[in-house]
Amino acid sequence: MTKTTPEGRRNLHNRTKLVHAGRHPFENYGFVNTPIYRGSTVLYPTYADLLARNTRFAYGTVGTPTTEALESAWTEIADAAGTVLAPSGLAAITLALLTAVTAGDHILVSDSVYRPTRHFCDTVLARMGVTTTYYDPLIGGDIAALVRPETRLVFLETPGSQSFEIQDVPAIVAVAKAKGLCTILDNTWATPLFLSPHRLGIDMAIEAGTKYLSGHSDLLLGLVSANEAWYGRLRATYDAFAMCPGPEDVFLALRGLRSMELRLREVQRQGLIIAEWLAGRKEVAQVLHPALPTCPGHAIWKRDFTGASGLFSVLLAPCSQAALAAFLDGLTLFGMGYSWGGYESLVIPFDCRSYRTATHWNPPGPGLRFSIGLEDTEDLKTDLAAGFARLTAIG
Numbered sequence: 578m579t580k581t582t583p584e585g586r587r588n589l590h591n592r593t594k595l596v597h598a599g600r601h602p603f604e605n606y607g608f609v610n611t612p613i614y615r616g617s618t619v620l621y622p623t624y625a626d627l628l629a630r631n632t633r634f635a636y637g638t639v640g641t642p643t644t645e646a647l648e649s650a651w652t653e654i655a656d657a658a659g660t661v662l663a664p665s666g667l668a669a670i671t672l673a674l675l676t677a678v679t680a681g682d683h684i685l686v687s688d689s690v691y692r693p694t695r696h697f698c699d700t701v702l703a704r705m706g707v708t709t710t711y712y713d714p715l716i717g718g719d720i721a722a723l724v725r726p727e728t729r730l731v732f733l734e735t736p737g738s739q740s741f742e743i744q745d746v747p748a749i750v751a752v753a754k755a756k757g758l759c760t761i762l763d764n765t766w767a768t769p770l771f772l773s774p775h776r777l778g779i780d781m782a783i784e785a786g787t788k789y790l791s792g793h794s795d796l797l798l799g800l801v802s803a804n805e806a807w808y809g810r811l812r813a814t815y816d817a818f819a820m821c822p823g824p825e826d827v828f829l830a831l832r833g834l835r836s837m838e839l840r841l842r843e844v845q846r847q848g849l850i851i852a853e854w855l856a857g858r859k860e861v862a863q864v865l866h867p868a869l870p871t872c873p874g875h876a877i878w879k880r881d882f883t884g885a886s887g888l889f890s891v892l893l894a895p896c897s898q899a900a901l902a903a904f905l906d907g908l909t910l911f912g913m914g915y916s917w918g919g920y921e922s923l924v925i926p927f928d929c930r931s932y933r934t935a936t937h938w939n940p941p942g943p944g945l946r947f948s949i950g951l952e953d954t955e956d957l958k959t960d961l962a963a964g965f966a967r968l969t970a971i972g
């Protein structure tokens with residue numbers, strides 16, 4: 578067998594890259610997978626080597642063959658110049674933000690971002706003297722009107738957490754480039770397999786590897802990929818923090834990587850079946866699924882994305898809290914809990930009204946977010962139909 582290189586794999590499909598990237602069997606006695614390297618100390622053979630830091634890995638926090646395997650594989654599928662890992666998706670977001678901002682800066686953040694991103698801007702960044710303006714996720718090129726002399730970056734998340742607005746990334750990137758702003762995009766929903774932020778001109782892209790990269794709800798991990806312009810500064814900021822994940826988590830993520838395309842394709846198929854079924858239910862007022870025309874920004878999704886993952890929301894028709902509780906508490910297949918992207922289906926109620934500031938969120942009834950897993954969709958429908966019967970009985 579002849580070893581392929583990232584360069585040689587450039588024109589291969591993502592499915593093939595996911596199988597071959599970040600593996601070096603013949604550097605590991607022929608074993609297929611890169612093993613778990615645990616370690617703090619790395620030994621230098623001579624004094625001269627120590628002085629010259631003449632070693633591939635200087636110290637455990639800087640990286641190991643295990644972390645390098647995942648970073649290099651991710652760089653390939655993300656079309657990036659480089660990737661750094663972080664111990665959680667939120668840690669990856671904070672690392673990217675701290676790479677780009679300085680005291681006195683102003684930043685623009687989508688009103689639809691993952692709520693802890695908002696919390697970080699409103700607390701830690703605010704304390705550092707960085708001010709945040711939240712903008713309507715559907716603003717597109719009109720974002721130019723919000724740019725001030727001290728504006729430093731635009732943070733995007735598409736689709737938006739919970740509410741699923743699709744942002745016009747090329748229009749926002751065009752404004753950012755014209756005004757010299759850094760762009761960061763949280764790409765956790767689509768993953769690089771369904772949206773390529775760097776090809777659209779985004780500087781740093783974030784993935785909560787906790788979700789689809791893991792795929793099994795058994796680890797926490799974040800990734801930040803960057804283009805040529807930002808990778809050096811990102812790596813330097815990472816080194817300054819030493820925000821390194823544990824080796825077992827990285828190994829599990831590498832295992833998840835190999836089957837990620839297969840799982841995403843299947844939850845896309847299953848998610849659409851359930852979303853369309855829910856759209857036909859009288860208890861449901863609106864389905865917010867980017868692949869359905871009812872979702873704000875659907876046309877842009879069709880233009881920029883190559884697929885939809887298994888996470889979407891619905892807005893129910895008005896009902897009482899007791900009816901909602903009866904629906905949720907009696908479900909037998911859908912679990913209720915935070916995070917998503919695992920093999921098991923989840924549902925969580927949400928209400929954006931309490932924290933949105935740039936947009937008015939006024940749903941007809943309660944919102945529910947579904948993460949569709951790998952169960953049989955007929956069984957999932959049966960579970961949901963029984964839930965709607967309980968809900969209607971109370972009203």
Ligand SMILES: *Cc1c(COP(=O)(O)O)cnc(C)c1O
Nearest residue numbers: 665666667691765785787797798
């Ligand atoms: C879950 C999530 C994160 C954070 O990931 P953790 O690993 O749980 O910290 C970030 N962004 C989005 C969009 C998410 O859904």
